[in-house]
Amino acid sequence: xxxxxxxxxxxxxxxxxxxxxxxxxxxxxxxxxxxxxxxxxxxxxxxxxxxxxxxxxxxxxxxxxxxxxxxxxxxxxxxxxxxxxxxxxxxxxxxxxxxxxxxxxxxxxxxxxxxxxxxxxxxxxxxxxxxxxxxxxxxxxxxxxxxxxxxxxxxxxxxxxxxxxxxxxxxxxxxxxxxxxxxxxxxxxxxxx
Amino acid sequence: xxxxxxxxxxxxxxxxxxxxxxxxxxxxxxxxxxxxxxxxxxxxxxxxxxxxxxxxxxxxxxxxxxxxxxxxxxxxxxxxxxxxxxxxxxxxxxxxxxxxxxxxxxxxxxxxxxxxxxxxxxxxxxxxxxxxxxxxxxxxxxxxx
Numbered sequence: 001x002x003x004x005x006x007x008x009x010x011x012x013x014x015x016x017x018x019x020x021x022x023x024x025x026x027x028x029x030x031x032x033x034x035x036x037x038x039x040x041x042x043x044x045x046x047x048x049x050x051x052x053x054x055x056x057x058x059x060x061x062x063x064x065x066x067x068x069x070x071x072x073x074x075x076x077x078x079x080x081x082x083x084x085x086x087x088x089x090x091x092x093x094x095x096x097x098x099x100x101x102x103x104x105x106x107x108x109x110x111x112x113x114x115x116x117x118x119x120x121x122x123x124x125x126x127x128x129x130x131x132x133x134x135x136x137x138x139x140x141x142x143x144x145x146x147x148x149x150x151x152x153x154x155x156x157x158x159x160x161x162x163x164x165x166x167x168x169x170x171x172x173x174x175x176x177x178x179x180x181x182x183x184x185x186x187x188x189x190x191x192x193x
Numbered sequence: 194x195x196x197x198x199x200x201x202x203x204x205x206x207x208x209x210x211x212x213x214x215x216x217x218x219x220x221x222x223x224x225x226x227x228x229x230x231x232x233x234x235x236x237x238x239x240x241x242x243x244x245x246x247x248x249x250x251x252x253x254x255x256x257x258x259x260x261x262x263x264x265x266x267x268x269x270x271x272x273x274x275x276x277x278x279x280x281x282x283x284x285x286x287x288x289x290x291x292x293x294x295x296x297x298x299x300x301x302x303x304x305x306x307x308x309x310x311x312x313x314x315x316x317x318x319x320x321x322x323x324x325x326x327x328x329x330x331x332x333x334x335x336x337x338x
Contacts, residue, residue: 095215126214127246155248157219161210175210179221183203183241183250185229185277 046075052082056139064089066107066114080107085116095171096125112139128154132164142168150175156184201230203250205239217243227253232306234273235260252276259284261304267291268304280307297323
């Protein structure tokens with residue numbers, strides 16, 4: 001009977017056994033680690049957090065700040081569902097701070113996109129205010145936009161429209177359709193020509 | 194106290210709007226209609242210049258097929274500038290003004306909105322052209338029909 005188990009055969013068997021053991025070890029080490037919930041997690045959420053406070057800074061300068069009373073963070077999608085949202089946008093130059101409050105929000109940190117909804121009201125230090133039902137914020141472009149009806153008031157001026165785009169830094173605003181405005185004129189300011 | 198025409202609320206509708214708070218302007222774009230008391234302005238584009246935190250209107254600039262209607266008076270042109278303090282509206286760009294059947298055209302028309310008066314100017318060699326229909330003849334012709 002020829003040398004049945006030649007050295008080469010033995011080597012192949014040894015390799016097979018070793019790789020089998022290796023697979024076993026790897027699969028046991030990387031099992032899904034369930035997060036330790038801080039609080040009773042909301043349905044379908046992985047992590048419930050209280051008192052969120054997130055500020056985006058670039059070069060040491062604060063650009064915007066996101067606070068929420070409660071949040072539930074989904075580990076899989078990387079999105080946070082926020083409750084009672086408070087935002088502060090720090091504008092460039094003299095445009096001052098723009099604050100914004102809403103009942104709910106969804107913050108997608110990877111995409112840098114925030115959607116807030118429910119009684120969305122924003123106020124600027126320069127004395128204007130706008131309100132809508134749902135508003136998006138795109139971090140990369142520092143753009144606030146909505147396709148919903150929006151109402152804006154500022155001093156003697158009020159306007160309603162559908163759809164809005166606001167560049168936070170330049171504070172340049174565009175209302176996209178159905179613009180209806182009213183400008184109250186105060187007599188005492190009129191200098192007769 | 195009765196509200197002077199220039200102090201009545203100014204209502205403006207349009208397709209779109211652009212506001213630049215730093216520059217103190219609000220621009221209405223597309224099918225613009227601005228109403229204040231008995232004055233109506235139609236235009237393709239209309240910009241309101243305001244000042245101060247109360248955003249008080251200082252002047253209004255209208256462009257693109259401007260039509261200014263006040264009672265029987267209709268003035269047209271390509272550009273109009275309205276100064277709120279003086280109540281004056283200056284029309285240029287082939288301006289023309291109709292008052293009932295009468296018509297006057299020139300290079301510049303100044304409409305005094307608070308006292309229903311207009312002045313038509315022409316530049317250089319240009320001449321003011323006016324067409325008036327005597328009242329009496331017109332009404333007799335109507336009666337005969």
